[in-house]
Amino acid sequence: MIRDLPILNELRLKFGTNGVQVEETRDGVPTIRVDRASVVPLLRFLKQDAEQPYPMLFDMTAIDERNRKTRPMEASNEFTVTYQLFSFVRNQDLRVKVALSSDDLALPSVTSVWPSANWYEREVWDMFGISFNGHPHLRRLLMPKSWEGHPLRKDHPARATEMTPFELTDEDVETEQDLLKFNPEDWGMQRKDDHIEYMFLNLGPAHTGTHGILRLVVQLAGERIVDIVPDIGFHHRAAEKMGERQTWHTYIPYTDRIDYLGGVMNELPYLLAVERLAGIRVPARAEVIRVMLAELFRIASHLVWYGTFAQDVGQLSPVFYMFTDRERIFRIIEAITGGRMHPGWFRIGGVAHDLPVGWTHLVREFLEYLPSRLSEYDDLVLRNPIFQARTKGVGRYSTQEAIDWGVTGPGLRATGFSWDFRKTQPYSGYEQFDFDVPTAVNGDCYDRGLVRVEEMRQSLRIIGQCLEYMPEGPTKADHPLATPPNKDRTLQDIETLIHHFLAVSWGPAIPAGEVMAKVEATKGCNAYYLISDGAPWPYRVRIRTPSFPHIQMVPLISKGHLLADLLAILGSVDFVLADVDR
Template identity: 55%
Template sequence: MPIINNNNKIDNHLINAIPELFSHFEHSHFTPQKTVDQIVTLWISNKMLISILSFMKSISEPFDMLYDLYAVDERLRLDKSQIPALDFTLVYQLLSIQRNQHVRFKVALSETEISIASISNLFKNANWYEREAWDLFGINFKDHPHLTRILLPPTFTGHPLRKEFPCRATEKDPFSLNEQKLQKEQQALKFIPEQWGMKKNNDSNDYMFLNLGPNHPSVHGVFRIALQLDGERVIDAVPDIGFHHRGAEKIAERQTWHGFIPYTDRIDYLGGVMNNFPYILAIEKLAGIEVSERVKCIRVMLSECFRILSHMLFFGTFAQDIGQLSPIFYLFIDREKLFAIIEAITGARMHPSWFRIGGLAQDLPQGWDKMMTEFVDYFPAKLDEYEIMVMQNSIIKKRSIGIGQYTSQQAIDWGITGAGLRATGYDYDLRKKSPYSGYENYDFLVPIDDKGDAYSRCKLRVEEMRQSISIIKQCIKNMPQGPYKAEHPLTTPPMNNLSKHDIETQIQHFLNASWGAVMPKGESSFAVEATKGINSYSIISDGTSSSYRTRIRTPSFAHLQMIPEISKGLMLADLIVIIASIDFVMADVDR
């Protein structure tokens, strides 16, 4: 780690942001870095990591949620000289919900000493984040309880988010599977309980081991849980993820800024344009692009449509997993009604990829307001029927009330956001706490509960649909006039009418449309209240037409880590209810 550069002094703005930190530690322990997102970002030495993070967790109104942990391979970065980086960087982003404030600590590591102490004893959810950093970058975390592959197969060779690893399969040798390799792969599939941290059978017990998934309707995607059972009671549960990993963050390094937008749709594939939102907003913040009030309003309206679509599917499958089959069919009929409107506006249904850097793909079509009004007038009464059908069902209540229960502190410890956090009594919704895209102009409530169980998580999402309807009605009534794209030169793709003036504007249009816009150097991130919790994109630009590093922080990755803690001692049937109540998508987990 480079010693602190005395020219990078801690200014009053940073001191005022976290006064406790700078009064407890000498300023020489920190090198500040300015980022476009204005999150306090401090470089520290690996020797100070544990002390500083422990302190941040202990102060009043603590930074007690490990919001994200990720790595960056700095070796090919064009603007590396502007930051105190070595070969690799580890980023620890903490969140204080009480302060509604983030802080980002960075640690520089050299390729010859790519090792650091694990913080899994300090933050429970660091376990998976550290495994991910080892899996994709090869960073060793000393004293980690189970440092193994998490997204890639155990037989995988290499660490794919390192810069020397190719972005495309065509850059590698053709795939082949000989007998020797086949045997190696088969051997790796052998289930050995001790390797999963499970106990063996002995004379006093006769445990059964069961694979739930990865191909089973109740696990909502290619998700496996290795279970240790005593009869039908869960003794241990170890989630196994990675079956849906597609290397989205690696793909972001090869696509243009604009060309990566369709890939974001496939992260939470039920979230549609909600996935475009944080990515687009992070880029617009980096480039200094301001969009019109009309664009902001349309983005909010479409995002809330997809919140309803996602919650409708959750509501139906929650009931289905518990044994009530009819609601999912009714809800699918209503989803089709809303999908038809999405298709009429955007030209596509589930994955419209409709948001653009600096605006939208096109303006709203004629008649959009009539279609949208018909749906928001029709759906609330149907939702009331479905709520009675499901939430007042005595079997649903008996199966879900008190099941999968956790406290607010447990939610913070595991990085739980969204309805899962609000069901424990925390009133934390980014649309209210850190409004974006004009959310501060809308009148809506944030549903909360204090039971923290499966029933509460479902109940809140039903109420969230009602609030989304209210927001959409306000969008219809108060839709502003204005352009659907900004005239900023980095808007991608640029408006056609701006390319007709002279040869220079035609050249700019051609380059932006073909090679992609070149974004300014810098680091930016943006978080939104997505369908399943807080979703954010952290992007690094070193002044080229594609991202140097794109980090996708998804809510589902954090949420699945909690399954063992809230399922042990319950019945196997209760575990199905817990899984249903989390509301996750495996593409959102594995990326």
């Protein structure tokens, strides 16, 4: 039982039985409620002093509980702040919740425990208006400075039709532009010191090297980077708020566009979470189809990274070769799903269709084609001495730093730490596949590249196994909540017809509860934390994306390097702005 977990006893001993209350959740993640005063000491204890510590702040978010019918705690709990920790030794998550009432929305900041809490706390402030005492720069993160209200509160409108018509006058443009002006003093930066006057270079939001609308204000001494202030939010599309207005089923295409290079890979954690809530077991064939498509998209995403990374260090040709290869993947995706980058093809309880006739031929052809191309790229890029000179020893971080900052995926494995959620917490049948988890040693730009290139080869292995061992059987679960439901009996039986009609027109009503599911996505660990109120739509959708913590870390690993190195670092981190801003 969760209540008897040793860590909970350890916490009860230290912080008292009343201070640590256990809450049941659907996903089986140990969840405790603590009072405000013990947040910081408790989290510090969990990170540093616990016997098997929880060194990573995996995610942090808040919930506006005011409209929730199935609220787990007393009515005075109007907002909940959630800290999601992860322990590698235990291979276990831990959720720590703090209840707040709306007349006193403040918490002590945990930035002193985890540096990565900085942006998470700013996001919670931005979205919910919960302030964090002791935070160094508590200000909006995703929304513009001029925004009124806190968007993820339940009383904030979600649709343009609920607001006054939008107008942008010339004065508004002026004001907004003024608000975007960078003022070094706001960030505790000096304009000059005894020897030198710093240059503040505004890199982005529209810049060739930032891979999207990311703004980095770089403090330069000559060409040497003194500090960087990232400004994100230009790609913010309120994906989490949308979740509260879409049915469980119609939200699927939105997830595709979170990490827009990952395609169906994004649907997977969302659907795993929904299926866990609904208690759906996905049939084996659907699971293997999902794995195959997800791995194809991993290769597609890594190919884009590979090409653009080479371009970031000035190599012009690779990107064309790699996009050509990616096009071959899209040809397979198109044959199977009908879509290309964002097929929106997985369904609650399975996938949309069975595989088309002749799919084996397409996949086999690709499996034979890519390996020789990859070894050619090794010669062209990875073994190129100039490329190595540009990337080796640049943007280095240790395993310890990576965990402190919430880095997952290839960026973590490049430091020599072999951790892949496909292996350690297998989902969708990954435990049946035979593949290796590539790692590197130094954690610099070059090693992050090495790991990704090797990952493509491993993905090919997985796809090969999918091809060889594709099980027969249905592609959607025979479950009342699988969407759209199976139709075979509807013409004989009025009850199933009614059910089918409701499930298709309103969407399924997923049972109430809280659940989180995570996958090893293309860029790191992508997780969906869903709260259902028993309605046909989610009560709260929290998307934990890998790019968010990775970008937050860029200033740390860029300091002391040259401006040209910053581009190599950005390329090696492999982020997608939509994945950062959501």
